[in-house]
Amino acid sequence: VICIEPLDHFPIERDLVIVMDSFMEKLASVKPYVIANESKPLSEGENLQTPLQLMAFKQYTLCINCLLCYAACPQCGLNEDFVGPAALALAHRYNLDSRDNGNDQRGDVVASNEGIWECTFVGACSEVCPKQVDPAAAIQQTKISASLDWFKARLLPGAHR
Amino acid sequence: MSRRPYMRKLKRGWWLGQRRYVVYMVRELTSLFVGVYCALLVVGLVRLAQGPAAWDAFLAALASPPGILLQLLCLAFAAYHSITWFAVTPKAMPLALRGEPVPAKAIVGMHYGAWALVSLIVLIAAGL
Numbered sequence: 001v002i003c004i005e006p007l008d009h010f011p012i013e014r015d016l017v018i019v020m021d022s023f024m025e026k027l028a029s030v031k032p033y034v035i036a037n038e039s040k041p042l043s044e045g046e047n048l049q050t051p052l053q054l055m056a057f058k059q060y061t062l063c064i065n066c067l068l069c070y071a072a073c074p075q076c077g078l079n080e081d082f083v084g085p086a087a088l089a090l091a092h093r094y095n096l097d098s099r100d101n102g103n104d105q106r107g108d109v110v111a112s113n114e115g116i117w118e119c120t121f122v123g124a125c126s127e128v129c130p131k132q133v134d135p136a137a138a139i140q141q142t143k144i145s146a147s148l149d150w151f152k153a154r155l156l157p158g159a160h161r
Numbered sequence: 162m163s164r165r166p167y168m169r170k171l172k173r174g175w176w177l178g179q180r181r182y183v184v185y186m187v188r189e190l191t192s193l194f195v196g197v198y199c200a201l202l203v204v205g206l207v208r209l210a211q212g213p214a215a216w217d218a219f220l221a222a223l224a225s226p227p228g229i230l231l232q233l234l235c236l237a238f239a240a241y242h243s244i245t246w247f248a249v250t251p252k253a254m255p256l257a258l259r260g261e262p263v264p265a266k267a268i269v270g271m272h273y274g275a276w277a278l279v280s281l282i283v284l285i286a287a288g289l
Contacts, residue, residue, distance in 0.1 A: 011166030019166045052260050074182060077171045122185045123249070140253035 008071040009080075023067060026083045029109045030091035035102030053098040060093030060138055062131040069125035069135050075118055082118040083109060085125035085135030092138035095145070103149075111146035119143075188245055194238035197231075247272040 010018035036047070069085035070076045076084055091110045095103045109115055119139045126136040176182040208219035222228050250272055251265035 008169070011168045013164070013166050019164075074175060074185075077175065120189070121249070121253075122182070124181055124185075126252075127181065134252065137252035137255075140249075141255070144254060 007067055009073070009077040010067070010070070018067075020067065022080065023065075023070065023084070023087070026087045027065070027090065030083065030087050030106050031102055032087070032090040032094060034094060034097060034100045035105060036099060037101045047099040049098055056098070057093045057096035060089050060096070060133055063090060063093075063133050063135075064131060066130060068128045068130065072124040072128040074122055074124070075120060079114070079118055081114045083112075083115045085119075085139065086133075088116060088119070088142065089133055089135035089138040092142050095142070107146065107149065110142060111149070116142045116146060188242065191238040191242040194235045195242060198235040198239065201231075201235075243276070247276075 004016070006012045006016045007018045010020060010022075013019050040047075063086055065086060067086070073082075073085055075082050088110060091106050094100045095106065095110075111117070116139050119136075121136060121140060123136045126134045129135065176186045205219055208215045223232070247269050251268045254268065256263040256268060
């Protein structure tokens with residue numbers, strides 16, 4: 001049996017058409033672009049990247065925003081404010097980028113209750129992903145790095161928040 | 162013309178529809194038994210603080226058939242919880258050694274090794 005229906009967990013505009021405005025807002029909220037180090041003058045030239053540094057995040061660049069992960073994720077259905085797998089995987093992609101300096105700026109959204117901590121690692125997002133982005137892995141890795149950041153901000157001497 | 166998008170409601174039994182959601186919910190259920198065993202340890206501490214008589218009664222309750230059944234249930238669920246967690250650790254904590262990613266099997270193996278080591282230490286400390 002082949003079942004054709006609109007994407008789950010999104011408002012339906014008509015027939016198979018869903019409203020994806022909420023996703024676009026969530027995607028923009030994690031600042032999915034390279035936030036470069038502004039102190040480096042242009043005269044120093046381009047930001048070179050080794051193949052190894054590229055490999056660290058390449059898989060997470062392959063997302064095509066198909067929204068299958070949002071339709072598969074029960075947490076997206078239970079809480080419409082959940083930032084969701086694709087947006088969080090893209091935040092992880094830029095945080096891992098050696099040219100990027102925006103981890104702190106993304107933290108308020110990414111490491112919030114509606115961000116990574118709403119994820120309960122069902123893992124369905126990674127199973128349905130047509131590009132093998134593996135958003136579930138990205139979110140679990142972000143949970144570890146965000147926890148380390150939280151402790152560093154409170155325990156290290158000279159740290160303040 | 163105003164838009165009136167329709168939002169479908171999540172059904173109460175949403176997790177029964179697909180195998181992966183059922184497996185997920187079973188794993189969530191195991192946390193309950195891990196919690197029960199933690200509570201049991203706290204009760205044991207309280208009984209120990211109350212004196213030798215209370216402690217002996219606690220030990221006798223643990224050794225009774227219902228006590229043993231409860232501990233076996235907790236052990237089974239805790240083992241399932243741990244094994245399913247170990248299986249996904251390569252995803253959650255990928256390691257790289259000198260630029261080469263550590264194979265998934267090695268990461269899982271290290272977790273089992275740590276489990277065996279801690280179990281051995283507990284058994285030695287318990288005097289077995």
